[in-house]
Amino acid sequence: MSPAAREQPASGMLHLETPTCEKGIGNVILTPDSKDLIAGVKIAPYPVWPDDRGYFLEIARLGQGLPAGFSKESTQISAALSYPGTIKAFHFHRHQNDCWVPLEGMLQVALVDMRAESQTFGVRNTLYIGALRRWQLLVPPGVAHGYKVIGTNPAMLVYLTDRFYDPKDEGRIPYDDPQIHYDWELQHK
16 A cells, blocks of 8 residues: 555645556546546646747746646746656645646656545546647646656656645655556557
């Protein structure tokens, strides 16, 4: 049993449990308004303006778009470069919202709803986002998330959080957790 499965909520806190899932990748999300999307997860395409010099893109405007509710006083902006084949999974937050903006490369993003009271508890989503599908992704508290870099190029992920990093807010679950049973192997062989 993972650490999240044993958490008892304090008053006003999320009740998190690690769901028991069949092996697989859950619902593959192909549109930002998919009916299969985990409750509270939001997706928005972001525009890129290419020209003969390269391209320009806007990460975010605080107060607008997916991070509209993020406070100017506590928003943190970070970046992670990961090499092909890297898996960074799973982690979750008790309070923090994440807004992911993959800039380069491609990510296979895995989401798992751990909120026991959620209408989508136990649902898994897979998104393929990055250079070929330029989507921002908002991940709410209680939704475990992680990614695998797919393809032959490194991936650059810029992410905004609505709180400064706090290790007490973060929980970790191994990428190969037997309860989540996420299949990181190539699906279309």
